[in-house]
Amino acid sequence: MHSATSLDPAAFVDALNAVFGPQNGNRASHAKGLFLEGDFEANGRAAAITRAPHLETARRSRVLARFSVGGGNPRASDKARSVRGLALRFDFGEGSTDLVMMSAPVFFIRHPAHFVDYFEARRPDAATGLVDPERIAAFNASHPDTRPHIEHLASVAPPASYATSPYFAIHAFRFIDKGDQTVHARWHMEPLAGRKSLDETGLSTLPDDFLAEELATRLSMGPVEFELWLQIAEDGDALDDPTVTWPMDRAQLNVGRLRLTAFVHPSQDVMFNPMALVDGIEASNDPVLRARLAAYRVSRERRT
Numbered sequence: 001m002h003s004a005t006s007l008d009p010a011a012f013v014d015a016l017n018a019v020f021g022p023q024n025g026n027r028a029s030h031a032k033g034l035f036l037e038g039d040f041e042a043n044g045r046a047a048a049i050t051r052a053p054h055l056e057t058a059r060r061s062r063v064l065a066r067f068s069v070g071g072g073n074p075r076a077s078d079k080a081r082s083v084r085g086l087a088l089r090f091d092f093g094e095g096s097t098d099l100v101m102m103s104a105p106v107f108f109i110r111h112p113a114h115f116v117d118y119f120e121a122r123r124p125d126a127a128t129g130l131v132d133p134e135r136i137a138a139f140n141a142s143h144p145d146t147r148p149h150i151e152h153l154a155s156v157a158p159p160a161s162y163a164t165s166p167y168f169a170i171h172a173f174r175f176i177d178k179g180d181q182t183v184h185a186r187w188h189m190e191p192l193a194g195r196k197s198l199d200e201t202g203l204s205t206l207p208d209d210f211l212a213e214e215l216a217t218r219l220s221m222g223p224v225e226f227e228l229w230l231q232i233a234e235d236g237d238a239l240d241d242p243t244v245t246w247p248m249d250r251a252q253l254n255v256g257r258l259r260l261t262a263f264v265h266p267s268q269d270v271m272f273n274p275m276a277l278v279d280g281i282e283a284s285n286d287p288v289l290r291a292r293l294a295a296y297r298v299s300r301e302r303r304t
């Protein structure tokens with residue numbers, strides 16, 4: 001039915017399933033998660049680089065959000081040294097757009113062709129159920145582009161709350177203003193509660209499923225809030241490589257505030273789409289960004 005190349009979207013999902021087990025109704029990646037609703041209020045500053053309607057001054061969008069723990073294990077520990085996810089759907093009345101982010105500022109492969117190999121190196125042995133650290137080390141040694149992501153996970157302890165992690169869309173996107181001028185920029189969300197990681201006590205005493213309850217307690221006291229930022233590229237910055245960050249001194253635009261107010265329980269059919277964009281925002285040529293949608297569709301088909 002489909003050719004078994006490493007860019008086959010079904011092969012991406014097969015590689016995830018081989019590590020984490022079959023889907024059984026869950027997402028092939030970021031299987032553990034919960035949905036919230038809220039709103040996003042734009043402050044209009046994004047007009048400097050884009051005509052996107054949901055970023056116009058005082059525009060308020062309804063938002064569906066899903067926080068998640070990275071990987072395809074629906075029972076993963078909330079204390080795991082893996083990424084956390086934040087997927088958002090902005091409904092601004094005459095349309096909608098999605099933003100699908102993770103807590104690391106860089107992705108673990110530069111090219112989608114390496115996605116399958118990355119997980120293949122992490123596949124547990126069929127007989128012993130154990131992963132082979134030597135296979136992982138060999139993959140990492142032959143793929144130096146994977147190092148920034150691994151170093152990030154090693155250097156930052158897991159977040160103490162879904163509400164105390166930053167989230168990065170990682171890829172560059174093209175932003176087009178009313179005069180058709182184009183720049184590249186990268187999105188990230190910054191938590192108003194500040195960045196806070198688990199300390200040693202939290203790591204040793206908290207249960208594996210603490211994040212949902214932590215969020216419920218927090219929501220009972222008020223909304224969970226984030227500020228949305230755009231970092232603007234300058235000449236020479238890598239526009240199509242999700243494994244490198246841009247220099248810290250690049251201009252940053254604060255474009256609005258996200259407020260999440262309550263848990264919701266939409267159908268599990270909901271699929272966030274990193275390519276669901278609007279007039280004023282286009283995908284860059286990042287091959288990883290361009291490979292995602294087809295894989296998400298395979299995962300959605302298999303889980304519904």
Ligand code: HEM
Nearest residue numbers: 012027029030066085086087101102169170295296299300
């Ligand atoms: C070639 C690269 C990638 C592949 C093959 C891939 C694959 C997948 C798949 C199959 C799913 C499940 C989709 C569903 O069933 O709805 C998923 C979910 C997710 N991915 Fe990726 N992904 C890639 C890159 C990324 C990147 C770069 C990010 C962050 C910037 C990311 C963040 C997420 C998040 C947050 C979710 C959960 C979405 C939700 O809550 O519904 N992924 N990914």
